[in-house]
Amino acid sequence: MSVTLVIATTFLAQQDTEPLIRWIWISDHVDEIVSRGLQHVYLTIVTVVIGFLIAFPAAVYASRHRWAVSPITSISGVLYTIPAFAFIFLLLPITGLSLTTVVIPLIAYSLLILFRNTLAGLDSVEPEVKEAAVGMGLSRRQLLWRVEVPLAMPVIIAGLRIATVSSIALITIAALIGRGGFGQFILDGLNTFFWTPLIVGVVLSVALAFAADLLLLGLQRLATPWAKASGVRAVAT
Amino acid sequence: MGEGVGRAGGGDVNGLLEGLQWLVDPANWSGVDGIPARVWEHVQLSVIALVIATLIAVPIGLWIGHTRRGQFWTVQFANVGRSIPSLAVLSIMFLIAVKEFPSLAFGFLPTIVALTLLGIPVILINTYVGIQQVDPDTVEAARGMGMNGRQVLATLEVPMAMPLIMTGLRLAAVQIVATAGLAALIAGGGLGRYIVDGFALRENDRIVAGAILVAVLSLLTDLAFSLLAKVTSPKLSSEPGKVPA
Numbered sequence: 001m002s003v004t005l006v007i008a009t010t011f012l013a014q015q016d017t018e019p020l021i022r023w024i025w026i027s028d029h030v031d032e033i034v035s036r037g038l039q040h041v042y043l044t045i046v047t048v049v050i051g052f053l054i055a056f057p058a059a060v061y062a063s064r065h066r067w068a069v070s071p072i073t074s075i076s077g078v079l080y081t082i083p084a085f086a087f088i089f090l091l092l093p094i095t096g097l098s099l100t101t102v103v104i105p106l107i108a109y110s111l112l113i114l115f116r117n118t119l120a121g122l123d124s125v126e127p128e129v130k131e132a133a134v135g136m137g138l139s140r141r142q143l144l145w146r147v148e149v150p151l152a153m154p155v156i157i158a159g160l161r162i163a164t165v166s167s168i169a170l171i172t173i174a175a176l177i178g179r180g181g182f183g184q185f186i187l188d189g190l191n192t193f194f195w196t197p198l199i200v201g202v203v204l205s206v207a208l209a210f211a212a213d214l215l216l217l218g219l220q221r222l223a224t225p226w227a228k229a230s231g232v233r234a235v236a237t
Numbered sequence: 238m239g240e241g242v243g244r245a246g247g248g249d250v251n252g253l254l255e256g257l258q259w260l261v262d263p264a265n266w267s268g269v270d271g272i273p274a275r276v277w278e279h280v281q282l283s284v285i286a287l288v289i290a291t292l293i294a295v296p297i298g299l300w301i302g303h304t305r306r307g308q309f310w311t312v313q314f315a316n317v318g319r320s321i322p323s324l325a326v327l328s329i330m331f332l333i334a335v336k337e338f339p340s341l342a343f344g345f346l347p348t349i350v351a352l353t354l355l356g357i358p359v360i361l362i363n364t365y366v367g368i369q370q371v372d373p374d375t376v377e378a379a380r381g382m383g384m385n386g387r388q389v390l391a392t393l394e395v396p397m398a399m400p401l402i403m404t405g406l407r408l409a410a411v412q413i414v415a416t417a418g419l420a421a422l423i424a425g426g427g428l429g430r431y432i433v434d435g436f437a438l439r440e441n442d443r444i445v446a447g448a449i450l451v452a453v454l455s456l457l458t459d460l461a462f463s464l465l466a467k468v469t470s471p472k473l474s475s476e477p478g479k480v481p482a
Contacts, residue, residue, distance in 0.1 A: 081459045083415030086451040089432050089444050093252020165320050172322035173419075176436070183324060190328040190422065193335060202325040209320035 025196045033185075033204070040171055040181025040208060043099070047106040047167045048114075048160065054107070055114035056156075060144065062115075063122040076115050079108035085173045092177065102174040109170060110163040117159020121152030154227045157220040161213050168209040172201070182208070256445025265446070270430070272450065279427035279454060282417045286349050287410050290356030294409075295402065298361045302368025302398070303390050311365050318358030323416040327351040331423040348420040355416055356409035363405025367398025396471045403469055407462035414458045418451040428454065 026033070055076075062068040087105030095101040125148050133147045149156075172183025180187065182205040189198025220227075259265060266272050301307050330351040334342035341347075371394050379389045395402075421429035431447025434440075 077459075078456065081411055081455050082452045083418060083455050086415070086418060086432070086448040086455070089436075089448040090253070090256075090452070093255075093441050093445060094250060162319070165316070169320055169322045172324045175324070176422075183322060186322065186325050186328055187422075190324075190331065193332060195332060198325070198328055198332065202322065202329070205322055205325070206317075206320050213316075213320075 020195050021199060022196045026200060029197075029200075033200070036181050036184055037204065037208070039179065040168065040183075040205070043102060043106065043171050043174070043179075043181060044164060044167050044208075044212065046099075046103055047110055047171075048164050050103070051107045051110035051114050051163060052160065055111050056118055059115050059118035059122060062119055063148075069119065072115060073112070076112040080112035082108065084109055084170050085176060088174060088177060097177050097179070099179060101177065102171070102179045106167050106170060110167055113163045113166065114159050117162070118152070118156050121155030121159075122148055124155060125151045150224065153224045154220055157216055157223070161216045164212045164216060165209045168205060168212060172205055181205070252441050253445055255442035256449060259442035259446040260449065275426065275428050275430055276450070276454070279414070279417050279429075279451075282345065282348055282352065282420060282425070282427055283410070283414045283458075285345075286352030286413050286417075287356055287406070289349070289353045290360055290409060290413070291406060293353070294357045294360035294405075295364050298364025298402075298405075299368060299390060299395070301361075302365045303386065303394060305369065308365070308369070311362060315358045315362035318355075323351075323355055323412070324419060324422075326354055327416065327419055327423060330354075343424045345425065347423055348417065348425045352413045352416055356413050359408045359412065360402075360405040363401045363408070364398065367401030367405075368394045370401070371397045400466060400470050403462065403466035407459060407466065410458050410462055411455055414455050415451070418447075 058068075058072050062072055082105070084105040087108060088101055091101045091104060095104070129147060129151070130143060133143050138146065172180050172186055174180035175183035175187040178184070182201045185197040185201030185204070187201075189195060189201060260272075268274065298311075301311050327348070330347040331342065334347040334350075338346065368390075375393065375397075376389055379393050384392070417427050418429035418432065420427045421433040428447055428450045431443050431450065435443030435445075435447060
């Protein structure tokens, strides 16, 4: 604390002359911005893809076997509630400073969102529609892939959007162990009382979240041209 | 003791056991850095922030849901809120405090402000959706019975919206308790102290103990608010549809 105080007062003296953004800092750090950005994108993709690969089959199973809904929701609820940064430090002695230490808590966080939305999407398919499909001779597998998943797609993608945006924000925490993508700039800014990296980190992280959100929205419009995007309401948790 | 900290690859389950040993060591249960003191700090920070966030967000959410004004911006606000990293809000508040209010920067203030800001969007959106989803026909019927806007809100809309308002409070509480763990990064107290200090001192057991305590406190918060939601929900013959926010 006293060390922090000394640093604070030192930097405080420079604060009056310090502009909010030093543009020269940005042009000096282009390489680092790119590599942190790639790390951020990579972590996001790994998290959401693995999370979905776990949550999707679980939701399909639960939509057919209702007893499974409650236990799966409870387990993913607990994983969702454990703060990601605490989870990271719990894993630290086991998996060290590796990417695994970062990715496991992020996946754990995303499961509840992905599971509940996929299930809500599958549940939203009218029983009459399913009966008609079965009556037309579709097998269970065909029913799932040709009827249920396409009709559930808007809600499933709504869940993917929430999981993606939340993960992008959450990844910044991993800066505490040096793997936080743009979060590293936020932490650097905090530790050095220097606004420029802090602002760069926040702006880029939020911009990445928006870009990913728009991308998924566009994907949904392409995949389900019959659905009105505005009518979709996601299950946040 | 701290050799495991910097090691990539790891594989050391003993680290978790050391954390548990640290937790049951009586030496860690007393003094200003003792577990009860840190838990108390953590709870204080969280409760104050949650109360302020509730006092700000619930009335605004009720107003928006009741008057149906500003719905688009409420949804946008909640979405933006989700995309802003907690670490960023905390850091920004701290740097502003250091510059503008140096005498208060190293106390509770920047943490409380940051935690409050983080709690507001989720309470606001859930309150708004809770009110907005109340069946318009029922509202119409209540007005037909001669109720004014205030009565409709108090006797119909708020009770019907209670489950979602409680969901908002629960989500905000969990997020606030989690983020309060980061207060130690900006020279604040709370359970995050063990993690941040443990990392700096390369004491694995302290880190793990801190992480366990933060996780347990978050789970207890979630549990407490789930129970509270059951108590405050109106007893209805037909359950209102789960409308997510």
